[in-house]
Amino acid sequence: MNASDESLLESLLAGEHRALARTISKIENRETGYQSLVSALYSHTGSADVIGITGSPGAGKSTLVDKLAEAYRARNDTVGIIAIDPSSPFTGGAVLGDRIRMASTVGDMDVFVRSMSARGALGGLSTATADAVKAMDAFGKDKIIIETVGAGQNEIDIVQTADTVAVLVPPGSGDDVQTLKAGILEIADVFIVNKADRDGADRTVQELREMVHLGEGKQTSRDASGHHGVMSSTGSSTADINRQDGHTGTTVGAGMDNRGHAQTQTETESESESEPAADLTAHQTETETSNPITKDNNHDTVSPWSKPIIETVATEGSGIETAIEAFAEHRRYLTQSGEKAEQARQRYAEEIRTLLREEIDQRIETELNAAGGVDTLAEAVRRGETDPYTIMNEVVNSVETCLDEQPFEGVFDLPDYTDQADDDCCDTRSSDMNDTASSNDDNDRSS
Numbered sequence: 034m035n036a037s038d039e040s041l042l043e044s045l046l047a048g049e050h051r052a053l054a055r056t057i058s059k060i061e062n063r064e065t066g067y068q069s070l071v072s073a074l075y076s077h078t079g080s081a082d083v084i085g086i087t088g089s090p091g092a093g094k095s096t097l098v099d100k101l102a103e104a105y106r107a108r109n110d111t112v113g114i115i116a117i118d119p120s121s122p123f124t125g126g127a128v129l130g131d132r133i134r135m136a137s138t139v140g141d142m143d144v145f146v147r148s149m150s151a152r153g154a155l156g157g158l159s160t161a162t163a164d165a166v167k168a169m170d171a172f173g174k175d176k177i178i179i180e181t182v183g184a185g186q187n188e189i190d191i192v193q194t195a196d197t198v199a200v201l202v203p204p205g206s207g208d209d210v211q212t213l214k215a216g217i218l219e220i221a222d223v224f225i226v227n228k229a230d231r232d233g234a235d236r237t238v239q240e241l242r243e244m245v246h247l248g249e250g251k252q253t254s255r256d257a258s259g260h261h262g263v264m265s266s267t268g269s270s271t272a273d274i275n276r277q278d279g280h281t282g283t284t285v286g287a288g289m290d291n292r293g294h295a296q297t298q299t300e301t302e303s304e305s306e307s308e309p310a311a312d313l314t315a316h317q318t319e320t321e322t323s324n325p326i327t328k329d330n331n332h333d334t335v336s337p338w339s340k341p342i343i344e345t346v347a348t349e350g351s352g353i354e355t356a357i358e359a360f361a362e363h364r365r366y367l368t369q370s371g372e373k374a375e376q377a378r379q380r381y382a383e384e385i386r387t388l389l390r391e392e393i394d395q396r397i398e399t400e401l402n403a404a405g406g407v408d409t410l411a412e413a414v415r416r417g418e419t420d421p422y423t424i425m426n427e428v429v430n431s432v433e434t435c436l437d438e439q440p441f442e443g444v445f446d447l448p449d450y451t452d453q454a455d456d457d458c459c460d461t462r463s464s465d466m467n468d469t470a471s472s473n474d475d476n477d478r479s480s
């Protein structure tokens with residue numbers, strides 16, 4: 034890492050919002066040295082709660098995120114918000130920033146809002162988002178909220194970088210549960226029926242409840258590995274309990290109840306993954322109905338997460354506290370079930386693969402350019418001078434030669450790969466990439 038990045042990192046860790054904004058710009062633009070910077074952030078991460086908020090356009094995501102930020106600030110938690118590709122950068126994004134500015138006390142720098150878009154991020158937006166989350170986490174934000182429209186696979190990938198995913202389902206408006214994208218429903222850890230002041234909210238809640246009930250008969254939440262048991266009878270009994278509870282107030286909690294979880298949160302909150310046992314006991318007494326813990330062959334087993342369904346009226350701020358409690362409950366569940374560690378492992382594995390793919394892709398591009406560009410090669414194939422297989426083999430051989438010069442030496446004495454690559458024959462940070470990398474700090478909004 035060069036001296037200016039060292040000082041940038043130092044400023045970020047010292048809590049300077051400008052340094053945070055600058056770091057995210059570097060990440061977004063893949064500026065030279067950003068990899069070393071992100072590498073250095075890792076050892077400072079791991080304490081933030083990352084919450085993803087997704088849902089159809091106009092579902093009320095920004096309004097809800099604004100109210101969540103306010104509520105977290107009232108609890109003295111610092112907040113970072115990443116708004117992904119707001120449908121209108123001039124209304125959605127800006128309005129969100131303005132609202133927070135208005136809502137917050139003057140000079141409150143502890144809600145940091147940053148928008149990122151597919152346009153802005155060179156390469157993968159989900160990698161850039163995950164890296165931006167790392168920057169906010171290392172900075173020391175307690176809660177990081179990612180807001181994205183649940184439109185496609187890309188958005189689903191992005192929101193899955195969050196520990197807890199809340200899917201907003203507005204009532205009626207043809208947005209019935211059946212018509213929602215299957216992928217969106219599967220990634221939900223918490224359902225939020227926002228605009229509960231509108232007609233049809235009860236029906237939407239009922240439909241979601243039936244869907245959750247059906248789903249719990251078949252599988253657990255988004256943990257596809259079946260880490261904590263795929264088939265579950267306790268899952269469906271949890272849903273039965275909720276049916277009996279009926280629709281009371283703003284909570285229709287499949288995993289929540291009205292027995293004062295807020296009071297017990299501090300007692301049961303555990304950030305430690307290594308010592309979950311003591312907390313399990315406390316947790317059991319408080320939440321045995323909603324999240325039963327069973328003894329299974331001498332292993333403590335937390336029953337599968339039962340997705341709560343929460344009603345909110347974001348414009349009025351109602352249901353916000355219930356949502357916050359559900360997020361905290363889900364966080365505890367992740368830790369106590371061991372799913373958090375599993376989630377982290379899966380995420381890092383995916384990150385490693387993605388980074389490798391991106392890096393190798395870049396190297397291939399570099400080799401292709403060195404060989405005259407893909408268009409020239411294609412023309413040579415068209416003229417019958419060569420064929421795609423021969424070209425592929427030549428390019429791969431060339432990339433392999435480069436890789437042979439940088440053997441992987443194992444995890445423990447890993448060379449500083451990213452810096453080394455700067456002087457390397459296969460350097461992928463071509464000058465034109467650097468040329469397009471310009472700071473967009475002007476877009477950073479912090480209130």
Ligand SMILES: Nc1nc2c(ncn2[C@@H]2O[C@H](COP(=O)(O)OP(=O)(O)OP(=O)(O)O)[C@@H](O)[C@H]2O)c(=O)[nH]1
Nearest residue numbers: 090091092093094095096120125227228346347348
């Ligand atoms: N009646 C009612 N209106 C709401 C509620 N929450 C948000 N709205 C309104 O719904 C509209 C859209 O809200 P946003 O918060 O911008 O929705 P969004 O999901 O962020 O929208 P995009 O970013 O454009 O996808 C605004 O006019 C809000 O005032 C609610 O609980 N009840």
Ligand SMILES: [Mg+2]
Nearest residue numbers: 094095119125
């Ligand atoms: Mg919005």
